[in-house]
Amino acid sequence: MLKDKNSKKSHFLHLYDRDTQLVKTVTNFIITGLLNGEAVILVATKEHLEAFRSHLNHLGFDTASALERSQLCILDAQETLAKFMVDGMPDKDLFLNHIGSFLDQKIAQFPAVRAYGEMVNVLMKGNNPKATLALEGLWNELSLTRDFSLLCGYHNGAFVSDKGGESLNQVCCSHDHIISADDIENSNEDLQKLLIQQFQYKTMLLQNEVAQRKTTERALRDIENDLLKVTTNAEIQNETLLENLSGALKISLSSILTSVDKLKTTKNDDISLLEIEKSARTLAAISSNLRSLQ
Known part of the structure; x- marks a missing residue:
């Protein structure tokens, strides 16, 4: 299970070679948040979103229920980028309007919020390191006034054109923690499944209690x-x-x-x-x- 240094205000970086590594890291990140009662926001490509969902289902997690109660939120990376990119660069006001406002809604609804984003990876793979670093800067600026944790996923192949390694170095410096391969390989899938079962049992009890309250309220009305x-x-x-x-x-x-x-x-x-x-x-x-x- 992914252990956060400071779950309410951390900026994680995960550099990966294979999608299987990314899927394991992100599902750890998702499960940790959901088990803690946090809102989890995923901003990823359609292919990765489907891979995350498939792995969660494999672990026995009821993603449909989490989506229905708006604890798990899914956004398409390219579509979200299009809402605040202007002339190849992220516009601060548009970013705050779309991303900041959405975060505020979740912060008001849940005790804590965590987000996984790969919009930066999309920009870096598109050979736009300037926009990538600018977006990382906007995320960090946003964290000055809001409490949330953020995990950014970069494929190592996104830095093939970064000959001197300057962009990679700046990306690393813009994060608080780097998730190592050991963190991924040492995660215990059986423990995850047990925690998920416990979580979903508690969720069922809570849903039954809410339904009973609604029935009582209707009878009183x-x-x-x-x-x-x-x-x-x-x-x-x-x-x-x-x-x-x-x-x-x-x-x-x-x-x-x-x-x-x-x-x-x-x-x-x-x-x-x-x-x-x-x-x-x-x-x-x-x-x-x-x-x-x-």
């Missing part, structure tokens, strides 16, 4: 909505009843007043008193209903 409906319906029914009682109250009061007026103008006191008594009883019933609504 349904209960809340039902209560709101019941309360709303009760309020509507009460408002309707109050309107009806208010109407009955007005009618009863009007009847009493009419009966009082009759008492003033007629000698048939018995009829008027009966009407008043009837209206008074109606008012008493209305009053009782009103009290029950309080």
Whole structure:
């Protein structure tokens, strides 16, 4: 397993002769990050991305799940380069806009972030050492304000035109640590598989817990909505009843007043008193209903 000197802020360099060496180094780098709960960003060619995925699957790692939860992020090296290269050189503002912003998103989501990049290798193989070193400089400048670890992969064949070795020397100086062949050959595949199994078991438990929480939250929301409906319906029914009682109250009061007026103008006191008594009883019933609504 690849051991980081400082996993949150390191700049690693891996020089390789064979793709099998690169695949082993990068998958070590990926597994270490994912097992630690970090976000892992891969910026590589399509061929290498497929090789990394194939080796992870061989080790039993569920890459689809890591991609789905955005812990593992895959970017095409050539397509990403095209977003910030201007006239054969990396543009700082465009680099910060695309790479810096993407890093910020991952830093906000995860406790730590690590990235593997071979855009520099693409530039070096394209016989553009000036752009290569400029891009390494932008990565280092980015690390001054953000915590992340970075692994850069270079094929030794990319330096065939570097006769004096000056570019290779500058590339080496722009990194904190160089991964040796011993680091690669001494990695234990069986241990990797065991750690991956443990990690994926913990991930399954976490996913089950999240799913259970979502189910509980949905049930609580349904209960809340039902209560709101019941309360709303009760309020509507009460408002309707109050309107009806208010109407009955007005009618009863009007009847009493009419009966009082009759008492003033007629000698048939018995009829008027009966009407008043009837209206008074109606008012008493209305009053009782009103009290029950309080």
